[in-house]
Amino acid sequence: MSAVVGKLRETVCRLHDELVRYNLVAWTAGNISGRVPGEDLFVIKPSGVSYDELSPESMVVCDLDGEPVGGELSPSSDTAAHAYVYREMPQVGGVVHTHSTYASAWAARGEAIPCVLTAMADEFGGEIPVGPFALIGGDDIGRGIVATLKGHRSPAILMRNHGVFTVGADARAAVKAAVMCEDVARTVHVARQLGEPLPIPRPAVDSLYDRYQNVYGQRSPR
Amino acid sequence: MSAVVGKLRETVCRLHDELVRYNLVAWTAGNISGRVPGEDLFVIKPSGVSYDELSPESMVVCDLDGEPVGGELSPSSDTAAHAYVYREMPQVGGVVHTHSTYASAWAARGEAIPCVLTAMADEFGGEIPVGPFALIGGDDIGRGIVATLKGHRSPAILMRNHGVFTVGADARAAVKAAVMCEDVARTVHVARQLGEPLPIPRPAVDSLYDRYQNVYGQRSPR
Amino acid sequence: MSAVVGKLRETVCRLHDELVRYNLVAWTAGNISGRVPGEDLFVIKPSGVSYDELSPESMVVCDLDGEPVGGELSPSSDTAAHAYVYREMPQVGGVVHTHSTYASAWAARGEAIPCVLTAMADEFGGEIPVGPFALIGGDDIGRGIVATLKGHRSPAILMRNHGVFTVGADARAAVKAAVMCEDVARTVHVARQLGEPLPIPRPAVDSLYDRYQNVYGQRSPR
Amino acid sequence: MSAVVGKLRETVCRLHDELVRYNLVAWTAGNISGRVPGEDLFVIKPSGVSYDELSPESMVVCDLDGEPVGGELSPSSDTAAHAYVYREMPQVGGVVHTHSTYASAWAARGEAIPCVLTAMADEFGGEIPVGPFALIGGDDIGRGIVATLKGHRSPAILMRNHGVFTVGADARAAVKAAVMCEDVARTVHVARQLGEPLPIPRPAVDSLYDRYQNVYGQRSPR
DSSP: OOHHHHHHHHHHHHHHHHHHHTTOOSTTOEEEEEEOTTSSEEEEOBTTOOGGGOOGGGSEEEETTSOBOSOSSOBOTTHHHHHHHHHHOTTOOEEEEEOOHHHHHHHHHTOOBOOOSHHHHHHHSSOBOEEOOOOSSSSHHHHHHHHHHTTOSOSEEEETTTEEEEEESSHHHHHHHHHHHHHHHHHHHHHHHTSOOOOOOHHHHHHHHHHHHHTSSOSSOO | OOHHHHHHHHHHHHHHHHHHHTTOOSTTOEEEEEEOTTSSEEEEOBTTOOGGGOOGGGSEEEETTSOBOSOSSOBOTTHHHHHHHHHHOTTOOEEEEEOOHHHHHHHHHTOOBOOOSHHHHHHHSSOBOEEOOOOSSSSHHHHHHHHHHTTOSOSEEEETTTEEEEEESSHHHHHHHHHHHHHHHHHHHHHHHTSOOOOOOHHHHHHHHHHHHHTSSOSSOO | OOHHHHHHHHHHHHHHHHHHHTTOOSTTOEEEEEEOTTSSEEEEOBTTOOGGGOOGGGSEEEETTSOBOSOSSOBOTTHHHHHHHHHHOTTOOEEEEEOOHHHHHHHHHTOOBOOOSHHHHHHHSSOBOEEOOOOSSSSHHHHHHHHHHTTOSOSEEEETTTEEEEEESSHHHHHHHHHHHHHHHHHHHHHHHTSOOOOOOHHHHHHHHHHHHHTSSOSSOO | OOHHHHHHHHHHHHHHHHHHHTTOOSTTOEEEEEEOTTSSEEEEOBTTOOGGGOOGGGSEEEETTSOBOSOSSOBOTTHHHHHHHHHHOTTOOEEEEEOOHHHHHHHHHTOOBOOOSHHHHHHHSSOBOEEOOOOSSSSHHHHHHHHHHTTOSOSEEEETTTEEEEEESSHHHHHHHHHHHHHHHHHHHHHHHTSOOOOOOHHHHHHHHHHHHHTSSOSSOO
16 A cells, blocks of 8 residues: 555554543444545544554555455444545544543433533534434444534534544544543533533634634644 | 463453453452363452452362362352353353442442443343342352343343443453443443433344444454 | 561552552542551651652651651651551551542541442441541541541541541551542442432341451461 | 753643643643743743643743743743733742643532532632633733632632633642642532532631641652
8 A cells, every 4th residue: 555545554543542541432442534635545443453452554444435445354333434424524534433431421311512611612613512313334323423513613423322423634633522522521511410500602602713723733734 | 281271361360451451440359250161160360369460370260169170279259150150151151240330339229221322232232230139159149140141132230239240252252241331331320410311212222232243343253 | 777667668658559549649648657566666658748759768657656766757747647546556557548539528528438339348347437527637536536446347437528547457458448448439429329229238238248357368368 | 041941841841741640631731831930931831732742842931921932832822821820920930721620610610619628728728719701812811810819828710611720839839739629629529419518617727728838748848
């Protein structure tokens, strides 16, 4: 394969360490993919392989129908959902799926996470929305993600009774969204346990979102 | 002992690291056993030894009455329960016992964990059931486990006021069930703290369970 | 100093790693002491020193009035409480103090932890009791500990609005009690969040306690 | 730059490890600064750089208007708030900002943390107060911090819907306050989940605070 694919295998493989570090995954239940720039391909975690045993070589290259292109390992059982997102959202370069605890708890109740923290306004630009219940395997999950996230500021969606999908300009940005999604899901949950969090006025949410997307970080591309 | 037993000592010893990694155990309170293939023997953790000090040599080989076969260390104080399961459930090749926090909290209330997450449908095929209150030492715990799990899809049982037992085709599968049991026990607990989780329709549970048991992972045996 | 004291400095120093490992302490807020066998002395953590910087040499040797015997570092600000316990409870060889989260939460409400887990019956023989509110520095804390724990099965006490003290035959046994106290404090808290835990009948508590104290572990001294 | 600045870059850089160790930060959301002794300068984390990649050289030196003095990296997006505090509170030598979970949850409800733990009386001398809602970037956050903390014993403030700021005589003391703030925020939250914590009488709070500030630790400067 090309040097670009080789580099992406390495990047996607290593990013799984962040899912482990932030306690977003148990056993093998979570996966990351990254789009190969300029090609109709993406790189994704193999199915049912533990995070300790992942290597760049074990990552699976798939076409945008989710079919593996060579290699011996089966791709993640969530591959169809990743593929659907790449087909329908051309600006997306990375997709992450987890069952992280607090986000999945909101998903189990089918409840969106209200934007009551400045950190949520920064990263998500408002609430984190809920998508439909969908069975795994076909296009239903992907369809639910795209229908909900298209035209929405949030890079994260809570799939009902299931877990979280996040998207980003690249795999690293999608991982960041997954980390921040669990972080705010937990903080808002904890806040709600003892009363009602105070709302943030919409203009303040807009102002925070605008600043964070355009001013935060270093000038070089993140 | 034979090479098969030596290998199993190593495997069972190392799997205890997963109990520590996933915070399923405090001090010495949790144990794993594995059946010796083709023999009426199993390998189990010694009693009261800390996880840092476990070595393959310190694992205790027992017969199916739970009696140690040679060696100097006493086996886990839960050995009688493991032995009963091996005698009565020939398809079981591994047994795990923990007092993991969230699962034990459901057990303290004597409440089954309802299947409101797709990850639960995948691994447990429905709710995680509750077994009776039983004193340690004799056959009561083993009897409670077998009476509840025989004919049940769930590889995990919550023993009332006590903790969790899980079974699997081998020790690794039983450890996976213990990890997933705590993970879903925690997520469903968190979901319930702020309202009622939405139910998953039974046909969807069946479909998820069927797919996960037959399609997930790599084609080679797990 | 004698070889016995040197060994005890090493043991008490290293046991602080367990407080860190089990997340029982933040910054420098927790301490362990051990009685010097056959002498009216004990070894205790220095005050305000971080766990990373502890060394056997930095441990402070005190007499049973809590006065340092040589050395340059000040002993833990809880030294008077440790000393009082050693004076009044000759069977105690180790004392631990922490502000571990869940146990301290019960202490903040002034509520004993009810015995609704077999692991509590094993280690504590019943509920974990609450001691009085007491200011630090003089004998008040020590007096509260001794008045509550004398004649009680539990090696742990929740000091009101403060935290936990545990005792044991040696420092390691007291650390084990501190680890198990937080573990059951958390599990019973979690159980109570969604309803009432089921009680364990008193005869079953007695039977579990008797077995654990006499049969559990290896025959050699722990 | 001078040796003093070089040493401070190293100190401030390394202190970020404590934010990670105590789980006070997710991804890049938290920052520490330290005042350069005897100069109108402070050293602060660069914006949007992950904790793994921080080096002493990457720290940004700013003047008390928050403007970088040389260097290529942009300072933390919270720099204006740090600068305001240094301008208005000359006794402050270190400032820390986090979105730590439990403290931020109290902040989301706009609720001060009541002083119901002796450890709170020790470090904070009473409740941990709430500051106003303020947008990031200008002087509003700094103004809210100073207006609330001037003349208050607490070195920590909960900024509404946002997170925590702490101050100290140096950066290390501010980090300690951030660690202790999250610790007591969590314990008081947990206590409140199952009832009302008991109050500590004001004279006892005063006595604990006085002792801790003057007697605790080693005689050498902390």
